[in-house]
Every structure is written in C-alpha cells, then in structure tokens.
Amino acid sequence: MSVSTVQLLPLAMVAGMFALFILSGLRTRSRQASDYGFSGGYTGRIGIGAAxxxxWMSAASFxxxxxxxxxxxxxxxxxxxxWTGGYVLLLVLMASQIRRFGKYTAPDFVGFRYESATARTLVACISILITVIYSVAQFRGIALLVSWLFGIGYMPAVLIGAALVVFMVVISGTMGVARNQKLQYFVLIVAFILPLMLLNRxxxxxxxxxxFGYGAAITDLQQQFGFSWSDPFTTESLFHWLALCFTLMFGTAGLPHVLSxxxxxxxxxxxxWGVVWGLFFIALIYWSAPAYxxxxxxxxxRGGLPFTPDPASADMIVLSAVSNGGLPLWVVGLLAAGGMSAAFSTVAGLMLTGSASFSYDIYxxxxxxxxxxxxxxxxxxxxxxxxAAVVMVLSLRPWGMIAEIAALAFALAGNTLFPAFLLGIWWGRANAPGVIAGMLSGVLITFLPFLLGGALPVVSNLLPATSSAFIGAPLVVVIMVVVSLLTAPPSENIRRFLAHEVHDCMEE
Amino acid sequence: MANRDGSRDISIFRPRGTSMRGEVRVIRLVLAGWLISIIGFQVFVYLLEVNYSKLLLSEFTFFNLPIHFWLTGQLLPLWFIILCALFNFWMDRHAVKSLDGSLRFKLRGANREGEE
Structure with a gap:
C-alpha cells in the first residue's frame, strides 16, 4: 500500500495517541520510578497482567x-x-522462583546464581544482542508506518523513524514520563480489535x-477464488512448524524484557496470577491477528488485486486490509497509531534496558x-x-519480515538465557563454567545457519535461523550439564540458598 | 546440606522435601498437558492431511473455522490459560496448607514452651 502523499488524519491520530500516553505518564510519574526503563504501575493482578x-505487544504482534x-x-x-505457550513455561518453571532470587536484571540473576562476573558480562552482551535484533524488527515496523504516513520511501522512513525514537526517549526522559501500561494496553487492544470488527461487518x-467471523472468509477464499488454507504442512513440514513453535516458547521464557x-x-x-491475566490479554491479540x-x-x-508475495506489503496487511476494505481513513489511522505506539514503546524499553546493561554490567x-x-x-x-544508530543501519536492509526478525531474537534467547535460567533455578550442580560454555554454544548455534547454511544445507534444515532453539536449547542444556559435572561444583552458599530460599526445602 | 559429590543438590528430577515434591508433581502434570496438546494437535492435523483428503480439513469446521485453525489458533491459547489458572489454584491451595502446617508447628512449640 504505497502512497505518495502525507496522510494528515492518521498522522494527527498518531500524534494524539502519543500525546495521550505522555500526559497520562506525567500524571503517574510521581507514583513510580525505575533506573532500568521498565517501570510500571501495579494495581492488582489485572494491572500486572495488563503491564x-x-x-509484550510490539510491531511483531500488531x-x-x-x-x-x-x-x-x-x-x-x-x-x-x-508466543502464548511460552508463558506456561515461564509461569511453572520461572516466575515465582525468579522473584525469590530478589535480583533485578538478567545479568544480576546470572551473576549471583553462578557466582561469576564473566557469566554476568556474557549475559549482558547477549541481552544487548537480543535488544539489537528485536529492535530491528520494531524499526522495520516503524519505518513501514512512517513511509505510509509521510508518503516517502523506506530508507528515508528508517532515518525519520530512528530520529523520532530518539526524540521520544529524550523527551520522555527529560519530562520524567512514566509508562501507564494499563491505559496503553487498553488503547492498543481497542485500536486492534475495533477496526477488525468494522471490517468483518x-x-x-x-x-x-x-x-471467529473470519472462518467464513476462509471458505469464500477457497470456493470463489480457489485459494486453499487447508493444507497445513504442504509448504512447511511438521518438523519446521514444531521447531518454530518451540523456539518461540523457549525464547519467550528467556527474553530479558519479559523476565524483568x-x-x-x-x-x-x-x-x-499476573501471568494468567497477561496471557489472556495477549491471547486477545493472537485470536484476532489471523483474521487480518x-x-x-x-x-x-474481491478487488481483483493480484497476490504478490512481497514481505513489505505483507507486513502492512493490517492497514491495507482495512484501507482496501473501504473503511474510513480514521479507522486506518487508529491502526497506524496503535502500531506506532506498540513499536515505539517496545523499542524504547528495549534500548533503555540495553543501555542500562551496558552502563552497569560492561562499562x-x-x-x-x-x-x-x-x-x-x-x-x-x-x-x-x-x-539507535546500529539498529537504524541494520534496519536499512532487514533480513526478513517483522515476525521473522523477532523470531531470530527469540531463538537467541532460547539458546542462551533460557537454559541458563532453567538450570540455574532447577539444578543446584549447574556452575559457572557450565553456563559460560552453554551460552557460548547457544550463540554459535543461533548464528550457525548464517555461517554454514549456504555451504551445508542440512544445517539450515535442522537449525533454521528463526527456529534453532528446538534442537539448540536441549543441546545447550546437555553441554551445560556435561561441563558442570566435569568441573568444580558451585559454592555451598549458593546451593544452600537455592534449596532453602528458592525451593523451600527446610526439612532436610 | 550440600555434599561434595553433589548427591543432594536441588534437581527437578529428584525433588527434596514435601513442598518441592508437591510443586514438582504439579509442574510435571502441567507440562505434560502443555506438551501433549501442542504435539498431539499437530500430529492429528498432519495425519488428517496425509491419510485423508485435504478437503476433509476444510469441511471439518467448528465455530465457522476449519478444524485445524480452531484447534491450534483458538483452543490451544485458551488451554494454556486454563493450565496456568489450574497451576495457580494448586499453588495457592498448597501455600495455604504449608502456612497452616507451619502455624500448627509454631503453636505446638509455643504451647510446649508455655507448659514448661
């Protein structure tokens, strides 16, 4: 959906939504503060869920x-x-145990549990790498929206988008704006579902x-236009489907900004209970997204437009479906404002967390x-x-669609941080050499398809770039176990802490 | 508590103490429900696709949606929410029982001290 004119009404709606969040953030700033860039107001379990x-809601979801x-x-x-099943892993294996450790960031947690400054620094570097990859996905979304809003090409849109992100973070930081996440969730979910209801109508x-309404559209597509959605594993195998699915789940349970x-x-x-509410709120988006x-x-x-498998057009399908469907411009503007807001808040939070990791753990x-x-x-x-500069440069030539780029970040988190947290919480014998060897292997496994995929097709077949944690995460766990068993156990203090404070084994 | 050979380290495969054993038992049940539903649904859809006509998948509808869209896109996220809620109910109940146990222990201890 390329246009060459400035979309004034949608632009005004984007500005209006940002103004709303800034004003509401100014009202709540006196009630909360954080050095880490992921503060949020907690008013009960539903509030935690909304936060x-x-x-979670980013350009990838929206x-x-x-x-x-x-x-x-x-x-x-x-x-x-x-992206929903990962929350089950997060809840049953990590949520309450992480809370008992009393640490505030992923590097803090790993540094304390494994008693190693090297492991802590390595986690900080991996977190920054995850931030960069995940932010590229957000920048791509922002650039596509800016490109449509201003009627300009993709490359200048990336530059303008990056400038806007930096401007917003500076303004928010100078004015001390806190995120009112409940309001933000409510606005985003309305901005996503209301246009879908109108389009269905x-x-x-x-x-x-x-x-549920889009089921009839699937039938129409098949009966009237011969397009079949009913061949689930023809283009991609069952293995690749499961590999992607489990990679995203392991990544969800290992992403620093989710764990935080x-x-x-x-x-x-x-x-x-916040996880349950959060999962319900997230599921509302994912029950709806296929319909778009x-x-x-x-x-x-129906409009006789030819189907072109162009990734940029596909990433804008939410807007173009509504626009081509004949809905008023304000509906398209609402979606654009929601998408911009989701991408901006995610990228700002991620980059602030990444900067904090650098300044506290690496510098x-x-x-x-x-x-x-x-x-x-x-x-x-x-x-x-x-x-911001690195992400901007990488976004000029993105290597996939928004969801695919985000999936690579999930693969990296699933191959590195997920095993480190899992064994750190559930196996007292896991030690620093084990976690360092495991995380380095995880980084290698994540980027192996890029390094060897061309020469060895079996590598990209077994470890697809977006889905490597299906095999990678269990492999990293095995590496961590073997290296831990071959080296000295962790100190008695940390093993006692794990038994008494984290798992409450008082009677033995 | 921690022997040098690590034989009594915390492990999800060898939980220690009543509290951890109970928690690990429910975690295993939830994870079994999670894993079986994800793999089971996809294998079911795969077998339908391979062994029967693809048309069967489009004719098999539920709530207006082809059966595989409904099972995977609608039911699985709902099932995950249910699993999480069941886990929390169990944990809440378990926490109350543990608290009761510790209170009884403390009260008995306090009474004994009083008697002495």
Missing amino acids: IASN MGLAGMFYLKGYYAMAFVVG KMGFFWLLPQ RFYMVPGIRDAR GVLGRLVEA PRLIRPKASETDKVNASKGFFLLL
Whole structure:
C-alpha cells in the first residue's frame, strides 16, 4: 500500500495517541520510578497482567503476525502457539522462583546464581544482542508506518523513524514520563480489535466476535477464488512448524524484557496470577491477528488485486486490509497509531534496558573499572545513541519480515538465557563454567545457519535461523550439564540458598 | 546440606522435601498437558492431511473455522490459560496448607514452651 502523499488524519491520530500516553505518564510519574526503563504501575493482578501484555505487544504482534498469516497461512499458527505457550513455561518453571532470587536484571540473576562476573558480562552482551535484533524488527515496523504516513520511501522512513525514537526517549526522559501500561494496553487492544470488527461487518461476516467471523472468509477464499488454507504442512513440514513453535516458547521464557517483569512484582502470588491475566490479554491479540491476514487476502481477491508475495506489503496487511476494505481513513489511522505506539514503546524499553546493561554490567567491569555514577549515566546515554544508530543501519536492509526478525531474537534467547535460567533455578550442580560454555554454544548455534547454511544445507534444515532453539536449547542444556559435572561444583552458599530460599526445602 | 559429590543438590528430577515434591508433581502434570496438546494437535492435523483428503480439513469446521485453525489458533491459547489458572489454584491451595502446617508447628512449640 504505497502512497505518495502525507496522510494528515492518521498522522494527527498518531500524534494524539502519543500525546495521550505522555500526559497520562506525567500524571503517574510521581507514583513510580525505575533506573532500568521498565517501570510500571501495579494495581492488582489485572494491572500486572495488563503491564505484561502491554510490555509484550510490539510491531511483531500488531503488524507482523497478520503479515505472516497473509503470506504463509497455517504456518503462522506456530507464532500464535509459540508466543502464548511460552508463558506456561515461564509461569511453572520461572516466575515465582525468579522473584525469590530478589535480583533485578538478567545479568544480576546470572551473576549471583553462578557466582561469576564473566557469566554476568556474557549475559549482558547477549541481552544487548537480543535488544539489537528485536529492535530491528520494531524499526522495520516503524519505518513501514512512517513511509505510509509521510508518503516517502523506506530508507528515508528508517532515518525519520530512528530520529523520532530518539526524540521520544529524550523527551520522555527529560519530562520524567512514566509508562501507564494499563491505559496503553487498553488503547492498543481497542485500536486492534475495533477496526477488525468494522471490517468483518463491512464484508458481511459475523462481526461481534471477529475472532471467529473470519472462518467464513476462509471458505469464500477457497470456493470463489480457489485459494486453499487447508493444507497445513504442504509448504512447511511438521518438523519446521514444531521447531518454530518451540523456539518461540523457549525464547519467550528467556527474553530479558519479559523476565524483568517478575523481578519487580510485589508478591509471588501476584506474579503468578499476573501471568494468567497477561496471557489472556495477549491471547486477545493472537485470536484476532489471523483474521487480518485472511480478510486481507479476501479483500484483494474481491478487488481483483493480484497476490504478490512481497514481505513489505505483507507486513502492512493490517492497514491495507482495512484501507482496501473501504473503511474510513480514521479507522486506518487508529491502526497506524496503535502500531506506532506498540513499536515505539517496545523499542524504547528495549534500548533503555540495553543501555542500562551496558552502563552497569560492561562499562565499569571491562572499560572503566573506577567509573563514578555520573560516568555510568553518561555511558548509558552514549550507548543508547550508539544502539539507535546500529539498529537504524541494520534496519536499512532487514533480513526478513517483522515476525521473522523477532523470531531470530527469540531463538537467541532460547539458546542462551533460557537454559541458563532453567538450570540455574532447577539444578543446584549447574556452575559457572557450565553456563559460560552453554551460552557460548547457544550463540554459535543461533548464528550457525548464517555461517554454514549456504555451504551445508542440512544445517539450515535442522537449525533454521528463526527456529534453532528446538534442537539448540536441549543441546545447550546437555553441554551445560556435561561441563558442570566435569568441573568444580558451585559454592555451598549458593546451593544452600537455592534449596532453602528458592525451593523451600527446610526439612532436610 | 550440600555434599561434595553433589548427591543432594536441588534437581527437578529428584525433588527434596514435601513442598518441592508437591510443586514438582504439579509442574510435571502441567507440562505434560502443555506438551501433549501442542504435539498431539499437530500430529492429528498432519495425519488428517496425509491419510485423508485435504478437503476433509476444510469441511471439518467448528465455530465457522476449519478444524485445524480452531484447534491450534483458538483452543490451544485458551488451554494454556486454563493450565496456568489450574497451576495457580494448586499453588495457592498448597501455600495455604504449608502456612497452616507451619502455624500448627509454631503453636505446638509455643504451647510446649508455655507448659514448661
């Protein structure tokens, strides 16, 4: 959906939504504060759930998932299952245990549990790498939206998008704006579902529950236009479907900005119930996203538009479905504002967390050991700008669709942080050499398809770039176990802490 | 508590103490429900696709949706929410029981001290 004019009404709606969030953030700033960039107001379990969902909703959820459905049909269901099923792992294996450790970041946790500054620094570096990859996905979404809003090409849109992200973070930081995540979630979910209801109504489908209404569109596509959605494993094998699904689940349970939610929740019980509410709020998006992909295809087919498997068009299908479906411009503007807001908040949170990781875990340890607090703050600001520049450059030539780029970040988290947290919590014998060897192997496994995939097709077949953690994460666990058993056990203090404080084994 | 050979280390495969054993038991049940549903549904869809006509998948509808869309896209996320809620109910109940146990222990201890 390329246009060459400025979309004034949608632009005004985007500006209005940002103004709303800034004003509401100014009102709540006196009630909360954080040095880590992921603060949020907690008012009960539903509030925690809304914060989890708001933190989760990014350009990948808002735009990318529908694009995957539009292009790849049933294969995209692996994203729905992966991005919801990961919360089960997170809840039963990690949420309350992480809270008991009383640490505030992933490097803090790993440094404390494995009693190793090297492991801590390695986690900080991996977190920054995850931040960069995940932010590229967000930047792609932002650039596509900016390109449409201003009627300009993709490359200048990346530059403008990056400038806007830096501007927003500076403004928010200067004014002390806190994120009102409950409001943000409510606005985003309305911005996503209301246009879908209107589109279903316009096309004559059941609109009250658009999550079910699109079933008739699948039938129409098949009967009227010969397009079949009913061949789930023809284009992608069952193995690849499961590999993607489990990679996303392991990644969900290992992403630093997802795990960070549980360090700061006031109570363990609240943390657990917050996950349930958060999962419900997230599922509302994922029950709806497939409908955009299917309806987008049907709108095009009815309008006689040829189907072109172009990733950029697919990533914009949420907007183009509504626009081509004949809905008013304000509806398209609402979606654009929601998408921009989701991408901006995610990328700002990620890059602030990445900068904090650099200034607290890398800068004073590797670069300037005697750094003062002022030095650290300056390093954090400088690194934020550097991160924005790196992400901007990488976004100029992205290597996939929004959801695919995000999936690579999940694969890296699933191959490195997930095994480190899992064994750190559930196996007292896991030690520093084990976790270091395991995480380095995980990094290698994640990037192996890029390094060897061309020469050895079996590598990219078994370890696809977006889905490597299906085999990679269990392999890393085995490496961690073997190396841990071959080296000295962790100290008695940490094993006692794990038994008594984390797992409550008082009677033995 | 921690022997040098590590034989009594915390492990999810060898849980220690009543509290951890109970928690690990329910974790295993939840994870079994999680794993079987994910793999089971996809194998079911795969077998339908391979052994029968693809048309069967489109004709088999539920709530307006082809059966595989409904099972995977609608039911699985709902099932995950149910699994999480069941886990939390069990944990809450378990926490209350543990608290009761510790209170009884403390009260008995306090009474004994009082008697002496």
